[in-house]
């Protein structure tokens with residue numbers, strides 16, 4: 001399947017209200033441009049250096065999503081142009097984003113990454129930690145970040161019932177927080193990748209991050 005065919009297939013399977021982020025990490029500019037020429041504008045990268053390089057080289061109307069684990073000392077490189085940071089997993093990181101965004105007079109959209117899988121390796125806040133952050137009122141003190149919603153990754157397993165359960169948990173938590181912060185633009189629930197996006201959408205996702213299905217397996 002070509003890149004264009006893959007995107008068409010995904011678009012035919014998900015509602016228009018679900019944003020497709022094409023995860024282009026490790027992939028060349030030519031692959032991104034094939035998707036771009038089809039009309040794709042949202043792309044995801046997980047390395048700051050790659051993100052910055054691709055931003056420099058590629059069309060400026062691309063919306064760049066940072067989907068990786070973000071180190072605080074690299075925040076300054078991307079606040080100027082990043083469209084959405086998906087992986088905020090600590091208050092320290094959020095404060096750094098706020099500071100650096102303030103320096104360039106930006107307000108940066110962020111998602112809190114919530115840990116929902118039963119794997120050791122995945123970063124994220126647990127449900128209680130994120131609740132503390134939100135209800136503590138700290139966000140009012142960070143004028144240059146805008147928390148737009150939550151992101152999560154399910155366990156990498158063939159047990160689709162387990163995956164569905166984890167997504168359901170994230171969705172429940174999303175609405176719980178939404179009720180507390182009373183912010184109309186807290187409206188993004190980023191969940192679902194190549195192997196589980198159909199389940200994620202069924203469970204309420206409105207942003208899927210898909211890489212290998214579009215661009216082929218990563219080497």
Ligand SMILES: *Cc1c(COP(=O)(O)O)cnc(C)c1O
Nearest residue numbers: 023046067193194209210211212
């Ligand atoms: C790599 C990655 C994806 C895409 O994974 P695929 O299985 O290739 O679709 C999605 N989200 C995050 C956070 C990733 O790191």
